[in-house]
Amino acid sequence: MLTNRQRNHIDVPTLTAVLVLMVLSLGVVYSASASWAYEKFGTSSRLLNSHLIKVLLGIGAMFVGMMLPYKIYQRLTKPALIAALVFLGITLVLGGEMKGATRWLHFGGMSFQPSEFAKFALLFHLCALVSTKQELMKDFKRGFIPVMIWVGLVSVFVLAQPNFSAGVMILALSIVVLYVGCARLSHLFLAAAAMLPVIAVYVLMAPYRRERIMMFLDGHSNGKPNYQLLQGIIGFGNGGLFGVGPGESRQRDFFLPESYGDFVFSIVGEEYGLIGTVLFMGLFLFIMLRGFRIAKYAQDDFGRLLALAITSTVTLYALVNASVALGILPTTGQPMPFVSYGGSSLIFSSFAIGVLLNISAFTDMHPREQKHGGQLSEAATRAAASDFGETSARPRPEGFVELSRDARPEGSVEPLNRAAGRQAGVGTVY
Helix, strand or coil: CCCHHHHHCCCHHHHHHHHHHHHHHHHHHHHHHHHHHHHHHCCCCHHHHHHHHHHHHHHHHHHHHHHCCHHHHHHHHHHHHHHHHHHHHHHHHHCEEECCEEEEEEECCEEECHHHHHHHHHHHHHHHHHHHCHHHHHCHHHHHHHHHHHHHHHHHHHHCCCCHHHHHHHHHHHHHHHHHCCCCHHHHHHHHHHHHHHHHHHHHHCHHHHHHHHHHHHCEECCEECHHHHHHHHHHHHHCCCCCCCCCCCCCCCCCCCCCCCCHHHHHHHHHHHHHHHHHHHHHHHHHHHHHHHHHHCCCHHHHHHHHHHHHHHHHHHHHHHHHHCCCCCCCCCCCCCCCCCHHHHHHHHHHHHHHHHHHHCCCCCCCCCCECCECCHHHHHHHHHHCCCHHHCCCCCCCCCCCCCCCCCCCCCCCCHHHHHHCCCCCCC
């Protein structure tokens, strides 16, 4: 658990931004789902009540992630990832099918999407591996290949559901972590080149995936317009600058399918206008900037990588969801974090944000003027000096590697302490 001093260092702006998104999501989900819920269940608040419970569970998960020291996850990432792979395997055999995909496990009246768990379990494990075995990351056989085996296993299970967009997102986020973790660019390009033909064949194997790509490219497939995208864009047009007002959306009334999930951003654009969409995306931009700042000031390599991975995940999913609603990307089915209706994404994303906040509690990015004999505390002095460019004022532990250095070319990164590497069992990355 955190001490009182560490609780005072939790990044309150990030916490506030996430809570604001959760509160706003209640109004957006209710407005987007009210007509459909009344038609199907006889009450317009059915999905709102369910979403409220999930928001409360998400806040609880965020609190758990915030209170537990993030370093304990460094020892738990491998068992968690193995458990995630087991859940993904069980889902393929026993999972519930919806629209031709098997993505959920059902427990009584509750459902669970293992791919959300697997996504974060993989990213946490990659951060743990890279931070402790960084010297080996430039070794293709002993470092890069073993790491890519984990990435490949998760991606294959997710693609087999099938869930193409989630699989591609997991691959993209994994490459981001490995790039920041100093993997060779040549290895990353080689991996990407090997994946592209496989992904192309995977897309062409299913007619509905080909149709989705064709709809995105020319707006039609087999003479039929991309109805969902068209209705979403109409919603943005209806909203104009200031929007039609909360609860006044016309597109939700059976024109825009699943507007409370994948296309929730279209409802935001219609009811709150351009100003509302800028506000929503501004909150995600704010979370991104704060998250990168937390990564910059993190206490160790694991915290720095983990903060970057969590921030990149939340930001990328928000950007992809908004891009789909605007017709910039083909339909993916990926939710907008903290806003779209859905429990698994909300709860696991909230937990990840809690871990990010816990990392912030161990930084000196929020210097407090704690005076000792008329002088600022050492932590505050170091942080203030760093903010003014005096990077040498912040002493680093032995063997520390500044992952965020601009010196990204191969061979330009300081090696980790070799004795520490041997003690950690450097031999092959697993």
